[in-house]
Amino acid sequence: MSDLENSMLTIIDVFHKYSKHKCTLRKADLKDLINNEMSKFITKIQENETLDQLFTDLDQNGDLEIDFQEFIAMIAMVTSACHDLRASN
Secondary structure, X not given: OOHHHHHHHHHHHHHHHHHOOOOEEOHHHHHHHHHHHOOOOOOOOOOHHHXXXXXXXXXXXXXXXXXXXXXXXXXXXXXXHHHHHHHHO
């Protein structure tokens, strides 16, 4: 497989690692995922207000869980921001 294909499978695997194969992330799951897997790109989430705001922004359907499509939206936003920063250096 290509690097991109492997990266896509890694994203899926990481999501399922934190969702414990129930296919949704609760607030605590999202916090753990960000703090453990994205700490170089996103400042560690330590304040509940920050987590609450991020969760609300991602939870487009208001079901108090982050599904895979909502998670991918976050990955796309962070990846785009990283690209912009890298391109400007």
